[in-house]
Amino acid sequence: MDNRAGEMQVFTRVIEAGSFTEAxxxxxxxxxxxSKLIGRLENRLGVRLLERSTRRLSLTAEGQVYYERSLALIGELDDVERSLSQGVASSGGTVRVNASVAFGVLGLEPLLPAFWHEHQKIAVDLSLSDEIVDLYLDRTDVAFRVGPLQGSAMIARKIGVAHRKIVASPDYLERHGTPRAVDELAVHNCLGFNFRRAAPVWPLKESGRVVDRTVNGSLLANNxxxxxxxxxxxxxxxxxxxxxxxxxxNAGRLVEVLSEAVESDGELIHALYLGGPRLPFRVRAFLDFVCPRLQGFLQASR
Known part of the structure; x- marks a missing residue:
């Protein structure tokens, strides 16, 4: 493996320290x-860089040139890394984000003004859909997923748990009655979803165990x-x-029913992303800002 930058760093440290031992x-x-590293470097270059004595080290003419050029190259390398790890904050970029409609509107959107106040040059490309997107094909940087995760190479950061509630309007309950037992759902209009991962069942607790209850209604929606x-x-x-x-x-527009039946009905929410330890600054800044605030948002719902 070519490690000439590392050899330059060791060589310059030897010169600055004045001895192999101190370096x-x-x-x-x-x-x-x-000592072996400096010897290997001299053999590869075919020149002597250092004059060694029992009292001190001194640079040869070739060593002086190599030392000066090494300092310049190391400084340039430091500038490149500094510009990528720190200066990207000022150059900005775009973070492509996907979330479900409700989580995006209620949880994520209210955080964006404060995020832009801290990161004015980072744009957010936000798509809201209750369908699961492919991060690779859709070029998505961060996706907020509700429910179990499929095995993949993506990294998951836990946000919290979305607990389910069965709700209806006071008007509906006045006209059709309030269900007091799970069996009574069979005579009620249960609104559902039509996306691929949805099933016409509600997991409900009956006699101490959770049972998937088939429900029917006049609406199937994709969000x-x-x-x-x-x-x-x-x-x-x-x-x-x-x-x-x-x-x-809180406003009385909806009323919860059968609360004991959905006591354990909850799904995990994660932020999924690609990149690992080399995560771009714009993505890392977005995650570090929104994730703890979204955790607080979910906890406030309990």
Whole structure:
């Protein structure tokens, strides 16, 4: 492996320290390792860089040239790394983000003004959809996923748990009655979803165990916001995340029913992203800003 930059760093440290022993101490190496490295460097170049004596080291003419050029190249390398790791904050970039409609509107969008206040040159390309996107094909940097994760090379940062509630409008319950037991859902209009991963079942607790109950209704939608609005309009019962209906419950637009049956009904929410330890600054800055705030957002729903 070509490690000429490393050899230059060791060589310049030897000159600055004045001895192999002191340079080795500063670089956490052994004196023999430093001596062998300098000897290998001289053999490869075919010139002598140092005059060695028992009292001191001195540079040859070739060594002086190599030392000066090494300092310049190391300085340039430091400038490149500094510009990429720190200066990117000023150059900005675009973070492509995907989230479900409700989580994006209620949890993520309110955080963006404060994020841009701190990172004025980072743009956010935000797509909201309850369908699962492919991060590779859609060129997405960060996706907020609700539910179990499939095995992949992507990195997951846990945000929290979305607890489900069954809700309906006071008008609907007045007209159709309030269900008191899981069996009564069979005579109610249960609003559902039509995306591929959705199933016409609600996991409900019965007799101490969770059972998938098949439900039916007059609406199948591809996002939770449509289901929520139809529930408020008095069309039927809806099973939605607590953060999604929090304001409606507080305002009396919706009422929770069968709370004991959905006591354990919750799904994890993660932020998924690519990149690992070499995560671009714009993506790292976005995650570090929004993730702890989204965790607080979910906890406030309980």
């Amino acid at each position: 080795a101490r500063l670089m956490l190496m052994t004196p023999s390792t430093v 939770g916001e449509t289901v929520r609005r139809m529930a408020i309009a008095g069309i039927g019962l809806a099973r939605l995340a607590d953060y999604h209906v929090r304001a409606d419950l």
